[in-house]
Amino acid sequence: MSDLLLSRQEAGVLQLALNRPAARNALNTALLGELADAMERGDADPAVHCMVVHGHGDHFAAGADIDELAERTAANGPTDPRLGHWQRIQRIAKPWIAAVEGYCLGGGCELALCADLLVVAEDAALGQPEIRLGMIPGAGGLQRLALTLGKARTLHLVLTGERFSGRDAHAWGLASQSCENGQALNTALATATRLVEGAPLAQRLAKQAVLAMTEAPHQAGFALGRRSFELLLSSHDKAEGIAAFRERRTPTFRGE
Numbered sequence: 001m002s003d004l005l006l007s008r009q010e011a012g013v014l015q016l017a018l019n020r021p022a023a024r025n026a027l028n029t030a031l032l033g034e035l036a037d038a039m040e041r042g043d044a045d046p047a048v049h050c051m052v053v054h055g056h057g058d059h060f061a062a063g064a065d066i067d068e069l070a071e072r073t074a075a076n077g078p079t080d081p082r083l084g085h086w087q088r089i090q091r092i093a094k095p096w097i098a099a100v101e102g103y104c105l106g107g108g109c110e111l112a113l114c115a116d117l118l119v120v121a122e123d124a125a126l127g128q129p130e131i132r133l134g135m136i137p138g139a140g141g142l143q144r145l146a147l148t149l150g151k152a153r154t155l156h157l158v159l160t161g162e163r164f165s166g167r168d169a170h171a172w173g174l175a176s177q178s179c180e181n182g183q184a185l186n187t188a189l190a191t192a193t194r195l196v197e198g199a200p201l202a203q204r205l206a207k208q209a210v211l212a213m214t215e216a217p218h219q220a221g222f223a224l225g226r227r228s229f230e231l232l233l234s235s236h237d238k239a240e241g242i243a244a245f246r247e248r249r250t251p252t253f254r255g256e
């Protein structure tokens with residue numbers, strides 16, 4: 001394992017820290033692949049009862065890596081390993097917790113929403129800002145937000161790219177716990193300790209049953225969302241959105 005992902009295992013809990021602090025822990029393909037690998041190893045390891053994923057440093061993750069995104073086109077879709085990495089993370093059978101501080105944006109927010117339990121610091125900044133890059137969330141965020149928040153609030157967040165706080169995430173039912181800033185990892189570890197005391201088989205089956213109810217109906221929506229995400233990779237607006245981000249200016253979109 002490289003230093004992109006830091007790992008620590010103690011008392012039945014596998015802690016995994018996203019470790020690209022200079023890029024606000026942006027999820028490049030290598031990091032996403034290492035995360036999926038490590039979570040699968042944890043899933044298969046009898047000494048691991050549950051997992052906690054967090055960001056090393058002050059932030060969870062600022063989304064997909066924009067430098068990589070700049071190079072991706074619609075034609076890459078079928079061979080892009082990222083979709084497989086996301087699907088492997090979604091198939092993890094043991095319970096896992098995301099502990100969120102600071103920025104949790106784009107694919108970072110999608111990763112947090114994918115967790116079974118979500119612990120957020122009150123002033124964490126969550127959101128799906130892809131629209132500002134001429135894109136949409138492509139890893140299940142649209143469907144998971146809509147499931148909990150309903151149509152109007154989801155479309156408001158996704159069409160404006162507005163951020164929301166950890167406090168909001170908890171009040172809206174996206175997060176299972178909120179805590180003081182700086183305490184997300186400790187709070188998640190305290191919850192993980194309680195999970196370790198529980199019956200593993202029953203926990204896994206409870207997770208499976210809830211996911212069968214909440215995830216299955218959204219598979220068609222996910223397939224359409226993913227296809228749209230891949231088509232947008234080759235749009236003028238995506239190129240303009242990324243250029244504007246790099247030049248720290250407002251993008252001029254053409255709808256092309």
Ligand code: CAA
Nearest residue numbers: 022023024026062063064065066103105106107129137138
């Ligand atoms: N990818 C790659 N690099 C990133 C990044 C990202 N998503 N986010 C931040 N960085 C880099 C910046 O380019 C910068 O690098 P340099 O120091 O080399 O210039 C460094 O991290 C620090 O960033 P800022 O100077 O911008 O730091 P800030 O504290 O002022 O702002 C921020 C932090 C609000 C997170 C801002 O960086 C930002 O808006 N980032 C982009 C967020 C975003 O649009 N995410 C969505 C990506 S698309 C996606 O995720 C698609 C998907 O569904 C899979």
